[in-house]
Structure formats: C-alpha cells, structure tokens
Amino acid sequence: MxxxxxxxxxxxxxxxxxxxxxxxxxxxxxxxxxxxxxxxxxxxxxxxxxxxxxxxxxxxxxxxxxxxxxxxxxxxxxxxxxxxxxxxxxxxxxxxxxxxxxxxxxxxxxxxxxxxxxxxxxxxxxxxxxEPQNTIFHLASPFRINFSSPISLTVAGDEVHNVVLPGVFRASAEYNKKYFPWSGSGIVQFERSTLPESAGRRVLHMRIIKTLEPVVCTVDIRSYHGRVVQPVEGQLLTVRDYQRPPAPWAYDIDSHRSQSAAALRALWENS
Incomplete structure (x- = not known):
C-alpha cells in the first residue's frame, strides 16, 4: 500500500x-x-x-x-x-x-x-x-491534543457524549486575560489518581505519553511563571495554583456538574 x-x-x-x-x-x-x-x-x-x-x-x-x-x-x-x-x-x-x-x-x-x-x-x-484520534472508549485510551487549544473528545460507552475541557492548558495574565502559554501537540491519556490527598475521591490526572510537535513557550519564557508548567513527554501534566508548589493537574469528576464531567463519570464506571 x-x-x-x-x-x-x-x-x-x-x-x-x-x-x-x-x-x-x-x-x-x-x-x-x-x-x-x-x-x-x-x-x-x-x-x-x-x-x-x-x-x-x-x-x-x-x-x-x-x-x-x-x-x-x-x-x-x-x-x-x-x-x-x-x-x-x-x-x-x-x-x-x-x-x-x-x-x-x-x-x-x-x-x-x-x-x-x-x-x-x-x-x-x-x-x-x-475521528479516531479524539474518540475514547475507556479511561486509558490515548488521544491527541494541541497544547494551545481546548480539549474536545467523543466519549463512547452506553451512550455517546461530547467532552470539552477548555481550561486544561490555559493560563491567566493580568486583568484575568486568558491565554495558552504553550504551543505544540502530543498524545495524552487520563490516569486515576493514587495520591493520598485523592483518597476516597474520583480524581483524574493527565499523562503526556508523547510529544509530536515541539513544545514552545508562546510568551517570554524567562519571565513566565504561569499556571501551566511546561508539558514534558512521559510525565504528568503539572500546574501551579494560588502560589502553591507545582502539582499534577487534577480533575475531580464528582465535584463538577457539567456534561463533560458526567461523561467522564460514565467512562470511569465502565472502565
């Protein structure tokens, strides 16, 4: 062929x-x-x-x-x-x-x-x-993302849902202006949290399996101290919130009432 x-x-x-x-x-x-x-x-x-x-x-x-x-x-x-x-x-x-x-x-x-x-x-x-690259059937399904765009997925189980996570790779500048600090693309997957602070809760992390297009800072990297830490192949996506030390990005699927959270709850239960 x-x-x-x-x-x-x-x-x-x-x-x-x-x-x-x-x-x-x-x-x-x-x-x-x-x-x-x-x-x-x-x-x-x-x-x-x-x-x-x-x-x-x-x-x-x-x-x-x-x-x-x-x-x-x-x-x-x-x-x-x-x-x-x-x-x-x-x-x-x-x-x-x-x-x-x-x-x-x-x-x-x-x-x-x-x-x-x-x-x-x-x-x-x-x-x-x-689109196969953005359709997932269980939590560990890999999917493609662009670091300078919202995440948009089709989640398939007993029903089919759209999942949109607009703020995963987004940071805030002065006057609460939103922007994407990193460009590039990669393959990622969700992972269930095993951290002690997540005990008794259903929390997802995101692992960067592979980078496809190089990860490049869209602002002056020398002065960048924004929320999203540079994505690194093989590692969990890391963020820093409210002056706290960097920690893995975490999404508690039971604390959100959106359709996207409902779809991820169904995926969790079926995986």
Missing amino acids: SRKLSLTARFPVSKPTYAIRYASHTLGPKKVYIGFPDHTRGFLYFHSDPHAGPLAGGIRFRVTPDNSPSSFPAGQDVLAPHGLPWEILLAQIACRANYAGIAAQLVRETLVTPEQLSRCRGLFSQRAHI
Whole structure:
C-alpha cells in the first residue's frame, strides 16, 4: 500500500469495499488525500481491546517483516499523521456504506456481531465526523491534543457524549486575560489518581505519553511563571495554583456538574 491514496478491499462473499484511505487534509476548499507511508506492506486486521467495551475496535494495518502470517507478532501498526495507530473504527464501519463489505466480513468471521454494528449505528449515525484520534472508549485510551487549544473528545460507552475541557492548558495574565502559554501537540491519556490527598475521591490526572510537535513557550519564557508548567513527554501534566508548589493537574469528576464531567463519570464506571 506504499504511497497509494486508497485501497480496494475485496472479500469472497461481499461487494468490493472502496476507498480505504490513509489520511487527508484541507487545502482551501478542497480535501487533499495523502498516500500511505513507504514500506506499508503487511496485513489488514481487526484490532479489539477487551478493556474498552463491545463498541471499540477497528481495522488497522500491521507492517510485517515478510508476507507470512507468522511474522505478524514481529510487526508494527502503521501510524496515522496524528501519531496514533491508523484505524477505521467499528463505528465508522457500521455507519458508512462504503465499508459494508468490511462489516459483512467481520460478521462472517465472528469478530463482531450484527448487534454490535446495529448499536454503533444507533449511537454514531447522526455524527457528521467520527475521528479516531479524539474518540475514547475507556479511561486509558490515548488521544491527541494541541497544547494551545481546548480539549474536545467523543466519549463512547452506553451512550455517546461530547467532552470539552477548555481550561486544561490555559493560563491567566493580568486583568484575568486568558491565554495558552504553550504551543505544540502530543498524545495524552487520563490516569486515576493514587495520591493520598485523592483518597476516597474520583480524581483524574493527565499523562503526556508523547510529544509530536515541539513544545514552545508562546510568551517570554524567562519571565513566565504561569499556571501551566511546561508539558514534558512521559510525565504528568503539572500546574501551579494560588502560589502553591507545582502539582499534577487534577480533575475531580464528582465535584463538577457539567456534561463533560458526567461523561467522564460514565467512562470511569465502565472502565
């Protein structure tokens, strides 16, 4: 699939499935498709996560050392431009007509059930866009963020919720002016707090799994002493509030009454 803009997948008992694509970006009024990376040779396969519930999972592409299925464990998944594994989510397969062949094959191989596909259609069919990099099915699901933007997620469980956390990476200047002190992007995930001060409460931290675009201070770093400490790959996001020493960013999901907090409570209970 190296450099190909799309792949036509054919299965013995179904119509061809067209336009399995790698990625796209918007150039003016047009959508421009990006070809698969070099050395994309291997196997399409269905990936599932037993911790993420019955609606998670999707088609991925595993690059392998040779064309034998025995080399599959030695391979690695192709990454999408957003830094996470390239994937066609089960929700996308269920809701898009051009993936009907894949849906039929998954059912034929008993990898998913018709009930799972029907449930996905019921939850996701009204959504214009389903973005794998911002759709999470359990607390430990990684997702992409931009350090100079609010966090916006789709949380999927028994229901589908939108989660918007506008102030995670934001700081305040004089006259209470809000700004984002850091630019760059990365992959993060929520973690349940194990700190003594969180005992008996449901508190989330956020770990920076990987930085994708370099983290750069948007103000004069020599004089910056704002709320958000520079994000560092591998560490928890750290903030300093009210002249206190820096500490991990913490979100108590039971002390907020927003729809986002309700979605995270549901995710906590289902994870």
